[in-house]
Amino acid sequence: MSSQSPVRGTAPGPRAEPVQRLLFGGVYGTVLASALAAALDHDSGPSNPGYDALWILVASIATAAAHGYAHSIAHRTVGEEKVAAGTLRSVLAEWPLVVAVVPTLALLLGASAGWWSEGTGINIALGINSAALFGWGLLAARTAGQAWTSACRVGGVDVLLGLFIVAANILSH
Known part of the structure; x- marks a missing residue:
């Protein structure tokens, strides 16, 4: 891939999901995971990182299902048959x-296994997620045909989402 040609079309894979769906899910899921992890507060009791991981997973599945269902409803046409199949496809596409x-x-x-503390795991996750937001912004801009310099600026703006969550986490604790 040359430095001038953007990534276009669909992402590789058996179902060839549109790049836009990947970008939306990537950014949304990364911000969701960061916000939920930052909100973990165990001032009233002992930490339980395994339980917290389970709830982040449940919340992400519920969010994906709700978004897919809402997307299906918003695009439903009058007289459409096989509504259930279309809705299921929309939910699974999330x-x-x-x-x-x-x-x-x-x-x-890893914190649940005792490899590090929950606080350390959350701090590392917030850092990794902020870097991932840069990558999602970069990919989105390149997919849209922007040059590398402007794509890096878009990635930098996306990082601000992560830094906002990090700052909120610091201020709340």
């Missing part, structure tokens, strides 16, 4: 949102 929370889950599960 898989990138769930996959985007995996780094946060892995770090919390």
Whole structure:
């Protein structure tokens, strides 16, 4: 791929999901995982990173299902048959949102295994997620045909989402 040609079309894979779906799910899931991890507060009791990881996973699945369902309803046409199949496809197409929370889950599960503290896992997750937001912004801009310099600026703006969550986490604790 040359430095001037953007990434176009669809992402590789058996179902060739549109790049836009990947970008949306990636950004949304990364921000969701960061916000939920930053909100973990165990001032009233002992930390349980395994339990916290489970709830982040449940929240991401529920969010993906709700978004897919809402998308299906918004695009439903009068007289459309096989509504259930279309709705199920729309819900399943939200898989990138769930996959985007995996780094946060892995770090919390590592804390659950005793490899590091939950606080350390959350801090690392917030850093990784901020870097991922830069990557999502860069990919989105390149997909839209922007040059590398402007794509890096877009990635930098996306990082601000992550830094906002990090700042909120610091201020709330």
